[in-house]
Amino acid sequence: MSVTRVTIKDVARSAGVSIATVSNVLNGTGRVSADTVRTVRRAIQELKYSPSQAARNLKDKKSRLIAVIVPLLHKGFLHDNPFYWQLVGGIEEGARAHRLHIMLVGADSEESYSFVKERHLDGLIVIGAFEGSEALERIVQWGVPSVFVDSYLADPNVYQILSDDEKGGYLGTKHLIDLGHRNIALLTGEIEPNGVHEARFLGYRRALKEAGIGYRPAWAVEEPPTMEGGARSVPRILALQGVSAVFATSDVAAMGLLSGLSERGLSVPRDLSVAGFDDLPYSRFATPPLTTVAQDIGLKGREAVRLLQAHMDNKEPPYRRKLIPVELKARQSTRFLEEGEGEPVDANEIRKGGDG
Amino acid sequence: MSVTRVTIKDVARSAGVSIATVSNVLNGTGRVSADTVRTVRRAIQELKYSPSQAARNLKDKKSRLIAVIVPLLHKGFLHDNPFYWQLVGGIEEGARAHRLHIMLVGADSEESYSFVKERHLDGLIVIGAFEGSEALERIVQWGVPSVFVDSYLADPNVYQILSDDEKGGYLGTKHLIDLGHRNIALLTGEIEPNGVHEARFLGYRRALKEAGIGYRPAWAVEEPPTMEGGARSVPRILALQGVSAVFATSDVAAMGLLSGLSERGLSVPRDLSVAGFDDLPYSRFATPPLTTVAQDIGLKGREAVRLLQAHMDNKEPPYRRKLIPVELKARQSTRFLEEGEGEPVDANEIRKGGDG
DNA sequence: GTCCATTGATTAAACGTTTCATCAAGCAAC
DNA sequence: GTTGCTTGATGAAACGTTTAATCAATGGAC
Numbered sequence: 001m002s003v004t005r006v007t008i009k010d011v012a013r014s015a016g017v018s019i020a021t022v023s024n025v026l027n028g029t030g031r032v033s034a035d036t037v038r039t040v041r042r043a044i045q046e047l048k049y050s051p052s053q054a055a056r057n058l059k060d061k062k063s064r065l066i067a068v069i070v071p072l073l074h075k076g077f078l079h080d081n082p083f084y085w086q087l088v089g090g091i092e093e094g095a096r097a098h099r100l101h102i103m104l105v106g107a108d109s110e111e112s113y114s115f116v117k118e119r120h121l122d123g124l125i126v127i128g129a130f131e132g133s134e135a136l137e138r139i140v141q142w143g144v145p146s147v148f149v150d151s152y153l154a155d156p157n158v159y160q161i162l163s164d165d166e167k168g169g170y171l172g173t174k175h176l177i178d179l180g181h182r183n184i185a186l187l188t189g190e191i192e193p194n195g196v197h198e199a200r201f202l203g204y205r206r207a208l209k210e211a212g213i214g215y216r217p218a219w220a221v222e223e224p225p226t227m228e229g230g231a232r233s234v235p236r237i238l239a240l241q242g243v244s245a246v247f248a249t250s251d252v253a254a255m256g257l258l259s260g261l262s263e264r265g266l267s268v269p270r271d272l273s274v275a276g277f278d279d280l281p282y283s284r285f286a287t288p289p290l291t292t293v294a295q296d297i298g299l300k301g302r303e304a305v306r307l308l309q310a311h312m313d314n315k316e317p318p319y320r321r322k323l324i325p326v327e328l329k330a331r332q333s334t335r336f337l338e339e340g341e342g343e344p345v346d347a348n349e350i351r352k353g354g355d356g
Numbered sequence: 357m358s359v360t361r362v363t364i365k366d367v368a369r370s371a372g373v374s375i376a377t378v379s380n381v382l383n384g385t386g387r388v389s390a391d392t393v394r395t396v397r398r399a400i401q402e403l404k405y406s407p408s409q410a411a412r413n414l415k416d417k418k419s420r421l422i423a424v425i426v427p428l429l430h431k432g433f434l435h436d437n438p439f440y441w442q443l444v445g446g447i448e449e450g451a452r453a454h455r456l457h458i459m460l461v462g463a464d465s466e467e468s469y470s471f472v473k474e475r476h477l478d479g480l481i482v483i484g485a486f487e488g489s490e491a492l493e494r495i496v497q498w499g500v501p502s503v504f505v506d507s508y509l510a511d512p513n514v515y516q517i518l519s520d521d522e523k524g525g526y527l528g529t530k531h532l533i534d535l536g537h538r539n540i541a542l543l544t545g546e547i548e549p550n551g552v553h554e555a556r557f558l559g560y561r562r563a564l565k566e567a568g569i570g571y572r573p574a575w576a577v578e579e580p581p582t583m584e585g586g587a588r589s590v591p592r593i594l595a596l597q598g599v600s601a602v603f604a605t606s607d608v609a610a611m612g613l614l615s616g617l618s619e620r621g622l623s624v625p626r627d628l629s630v631a632g633f634d635d636l637p638y639s640r641f642a643t644p645p646l647t648t649v650a651q652d653i654g655l656k657g658r659e660a661v662r663l664l665q666a667h668m669d670n671k672e673p674p675y676r677r678k679l680i681p682v683e684l685k686a687r688q689s690t691r692f693l694e695e696g697e698g699e700p701v702d703a704n705e706i707r708k709g710g711d712g
Numbered sequence: 713g714t715c716c717a718t719t720g721a722t723t724a725a726a727c728g729t730t731t732c733a734t735c736a737a738g739c740a741a742c
Numbered sequence: 743g744t745t746g747c748t749t750g751a752t753g754a755a756a757c758g759t760t761t762a763a764t765c766a767a768t769g770g771a772c
Contacts, residue, residue: 005473007728018752023730030731031750053474054413055728058757063410065459065475085441092462101471103421104460106448115457117361118409119421227641259641285583285615287643363758374722379760386761387720411758414727 006049015043026051057120066095066123066308067103067116081226081252082280083297084127087149090301091125097302098309107135116144123308125149130192145311147304152194159311160321161304165196168293168326169203172247172275175291175328177211180337181245181273184208185237187257188249189225197225200249200277219243223253230256234264237272244337245273251280251292258286258333269335279329288332295326362405371399382407413476422451422479422664423459423472437582437608438636439653440483443505446657447481453658454665463491472500479664481505486548501667503660508550515667516677517660521552524649524682525559528603528631531647531684533567536693537601537629540564541593543613544605545581553581556605556633575599579609586612590620593628600629600693607632607639607648614642614689625691635685644688651682 008026012019017036024030025040032040043049057063068091070084088104095102100122105115107126113135116124124146129136139146140158147159176184186204189197201220208215221236223229230253237246237257248254254276258268268274268288276283279294303322310317364382368375373392380386381396388396399405413419424447426440444460451458456478461471463482469491472480480502485492495502496514503515532540542560545553557576564571577592579585586609593602593613604610610632614624624630624644632639635650659678666673 005728009728019729020731020752020754021750024751027730031748033750036750050470050474052414052476052728053471054410054419054476055757056730057410058408058414058728058759059730061757068460082438082441085438088460092460096462096464101475102460103457104424104444104448105457106452108452114406115409118406119457120408120410227637231641255638256641259643259645262643281583282611282638285587285612287615287618289615361758365758375759376722376724376761377720380721383760387718389720392720408758411727412760414729414758415760416727 005052006047008049008051010047011040011043011049014047015040061120063120063122064099065101065103065119065121066125066305067105067119067121069105069107069124069126069129071107071128081250082282083250083252083278086280086297087127087301090298091305092301093298094302094305098305100305100309113138116142123147123312125304125308126151128195129153130195145308147308147311149300149304150196152196152199154194156320158320159307159317161300161307162196162199162321162323163295163300164323164326165199166203166206168277168295169200169247169249170207171203171326171328172200172277172293173204173207174210175330176245176247176273176275176334177207177213179245179273179334180341182211182213183240183242183244184213184219185240185243185246186220186249187230187233187237187246187253188220188222189229189253190222191220197249204247225250225253227252227256227259229253230258231260231263233257234260243272244341245334246275248274248276251276251278251283251290254290254292254333255282255286258290262287268333273334273337275334284329284331286333291331291334292329293326294329295324300324361408362403364405364407366403367396367399367405370403371396417476419476419478420455421457421459421475421477422481422661423461423475423477425461425463425480425482425485427463427484437606438638439606439608439634442636442653443483443657446654447661448657449654450658450661454661456661456665469494472498479503479668481660481664482507484551485509486551501664503664503667505656505660506552508552508555510550512676514676515663515673517656517663518552518555518677518679519651519656520679520682521555522559522562524633524651525556525603525605526563527559527682527684528556528633528649529560529563530566531686532601532603532629532631532690533563533569535601535629535690536697538567538569539596539598539600540569540575541596541599541602542576542605543586543589543593543602543609544576544578545585545609546578547576553605560603581606581609583608583612583615585609586614587616587619589613590616600697601690602628602630604630604632607634607636607646610646610648610689611638611642614646618643624689629690629693631690640685640687642689647687647690648685649682650685651680656680 008019008022012022017040021032021036022040024032025037068088092102124139124144126146127149129148129151147161149161153160173184188201191198191201205215219240221233223233237243248257254274257274261268261272266272276290276292279292283290283292307317364375364378368378373396377388377392378396380388381393424444448458480495480500482502483505485504485507503517505517509516529540544557547554547557561571575596577589579589593599604613610630613630617624617628622628632646632648635648639646639648663673
């Protein structure tokens with residue numbers, strides 16, 4: 001047990017003033033003479049006083065604490081995807097700049113979210129929530145200031161930070177088309193309505209359409225956006241007649257795919273061009289370095305905090321939804337398709353075996 | 357602004373009892389009849405009452421909030437290493453099981469750690485602190501229950517969770533020796549006294565010594581444990597006459613090394629065997645799949661919370677320092693060295709160029 | 713029928729702040 | 743010399759709990 005807490009009373013006594021005055025010095029409120037300020041400051045220093053947030057919370061219902069809600073953290077899902085880590089890193093950085101602290105909570109379907117009220121949370125950053133989820137409804141209803149990252153929500157009263165996913169989907173696909181590919185598979189996470197994967201999917205379709213390439217539903221291969229998912233997709237992708245390129249809506253899936261292909265003795269980009277989405281720190285170190293649609297994940301996190309802070313201050317920010325720009329990073333996992341190369345690949349001929 | 361808070365008073369009034377009774381029902385304290393319990397419970401339900409943590413904190417100085425302090429989060433350091441993400445994931449999981457919430461804080465050298473007192477934190481989990489750091493001193497001095505992850509601290513009063521790093525270092529090196537390698541470089545993070553890299557380094561030396569191989573300081577190459585660090589180490593490692601294997605004290609560095617080697621047209625394990633440490637989710641998907649010393653990172657996080665909880669409960673746990681077991685996972689990045697193959701590699705002859 | 717222990721409930725203080733209403737003193741204006 | 747304004751400071755209530763002290767009622771034991 002540490003020694004009993006130094007309170008505002010101790011400071012007041014030591015400085016020979018009332019607690020109200022100390023409080024005023026602390027917060028820069030009210031009128032207090034320069035002399036008194038000095039005396040009080042000294043007393044604070046000497047006693048090593050620091051105010052109790054708990055007491056403050058109780059009084060003015062501001063906690064300077066926000067929660068970051070990450071999907072399925074405890075299911076191990078996240079542990080696989082550094083994307084979230086980067087995002088949370090950006091949020092932490094932003095929070096630090098705004099003198100906020102963050103509480104990290106794994107979203108749980110059974111979660112009551114009661115902690116939001118109980119802990120007097122000032123705001124919420126929710127990552128990857130799905131439209132219509134009950135928890136989400138409740139949050140919006142409570143009116144707790146919140147910012148949603150990576151969900152396209154219809155409600156115009158809800159603040160959202162996203163990457164320009166549709167454009168990213170378009171750019172990635174267009175890049176492959178420009179390289180001469182026409183048989184382009186899409187490796188995507190589950191296409192939930194209003195999710196990021198749907199937006200990227202739509203960009204993929206737009207690029208195809210613009211190039212006069214028909215869209216074939218079987219060519220959109222859905223797998224969880226994890227290494228495992230990417231690796232598991234290999235047979236489904238190789239089964240597509242004539243496939244010469246794959247656009248993956250996440251880098252982890254793309255890297256799982258890379259791994260699965262190499263295990264079968266296939267070489268990227270010789271046998272298949274592969275592009276991803278996210279530009280994770282790993283991606284440029286992949287073998288081969290991964291062509292990808294880059295988004296500034298850290299910025300995304302920082303912007304989320306900025307928007308939330310504006311919301312909490314009741315300053316009407318200039319937008320409800322902000323799209324972080326994306327950019328294509330062409331590296332070595334995609335290649336130009338020579339004239340006449342567009343022929344179907346025979347999956348049987350390919351199987352040379354790996355040393356897995 | 358949400359509507360005014362439902363307080364314990366409202367419940368008391370609605371149930372026709374005193375607030376003390378409601379409080380007793382809430383906490384299962386005191387004596388209260390079954391009938392009353394039922395009535396109060398109903399009132400709580402109806403009013404959707406949930407108690408204010410802030411008020412509770414103020415009263416009994418327990419917040420059920422712990423802080424997780426991660427090194428240099430905001431410097432971008434962490435964003436690179438999924439290790440921390442996994443660890444935090446494990447901690448979140450543990451915290452959830454113990455009904456604790458976690459506050460994520462990036463360690464900053466200028467950080468005053470005043471938030472620990474201000475927010476009435478129940479405990480601290482500190483990741484990768486260095487012996488003698490001022491902040492650390494203060495924390496220990498305050499007597500706030502804390503658990504240190506991944507630092508070997510001399511102070512016997514301090515609770516520590518670590519992997520069996522020395523053994524891991526030994527196992528990884530031994531594995532290479534068993535494969536016939538004798539010229540084994542060490543790629544390591546900065547060897548700070550009492551840090552994990554030092555422990556792994558010591559294991560490396562023990563294995564060498566046991567095999568009668570002399571230790572040459574130049575063969576311990578220090579680089580930051582990041583992809584960049586690993587990639588940057590390539591020239592230094594290739595400069596070592598006769599090197600046939602590298603043991604890296606972290607998987608990210610190993611993977612950066614893999615990448616740097618492939619960029620130079622060198623093949624693993626043909627030209628060089630590479631082993632890592634951590635068994636990150638990526639590692640088995642690397643090209644080639646990475647041989648590594650596996651530690652159960654999630655378990656590490658969960659154990660940290662368990663130990664902290666015991667500490668907070670003043671239950672004396674059976675140990676001050678717990679070592680999580682490690683295990684060698686042999687995969688395809690290391691190979692058997694044929695008889696007579698131990699000859700020096702000529703770095704000039706190697707340079708075949710990559711397609712970077 | 714008095715005394716005591718037990719059960720079930722209440723009253724009120726305390727936790728450490730912020731803030732509103734009040735107040736004393738000083739001073740300028742009339 | 744009353745009035746009124748400004749400056750600097752204070753007293754006390756309030757925030758929503760927990761808990762120690764107290765109390766009323768009940769029912770045995772003697």
